[in-house]
Amino acid sequence: MRKKHSKEFKAQVALEALKEEKTAAEIGAIYEVHSNMVSEWKKHLIEFAAEAFQRGKSQEEKDASKLEEVLYKEVGKLKIENEFLKKKSRQIFGK
Numbered sequence: 310m311r312k313k314h315s316k317e318f319k320a321q322v323a324l325e326a327l328k329e330e331k332t333a334a335e336i337g338a339i340y341e342v343h344s345n346m347v348s349e350w351k352k353h354l355i356e357f358a359a360e361a362f363q364r365g366k367s368q369e370e371k372d373a374s375k376l377e378e379v380l381y382k383e384v385g386k387l388k389i390e391n392e393f394l395k396k397k398s399r400q401i402f403g404k
Contacts, residue, residue, distance in 0.1 A: 312342075314342070318340075319350045319353075320350075320354065321340075322336060322340050322342065322346075322347055322350055323347075323350040323351045323353065323354035324354070325339075325340075326347050326348070326350070326351040327351055327354060327355070332344075333345075333347040333348050333351075
């Protein structure tokens with residue numbers, strides 16, 4: 310069975326590897342993980358480090374928020390049209 314490590318643990322190991330005071334094999338032995346994982350977590354930390362300093366919403370979140378707003382407006386419009394058609398249907402067919 311595979312071990313699942315917390316993001317805090319991965320960050321700790323990656324930061325240790327980033328210091329480059331010890332080899333990936335030494336760090337892996339200390340934290341009881343494979344040296345390949347140490348290298349992978351270090352690479353991931355470097356790749357996504359800039360996102361830690363991002364302020365506000367990302368462009369993806371802004372786009373999702375805008376889409377949600379448009380969809381809510383459309384749902385509201387369709388509800389009104391549906392109620393109108395139900396009312397007219399009852400007037401015409403008397404049900």
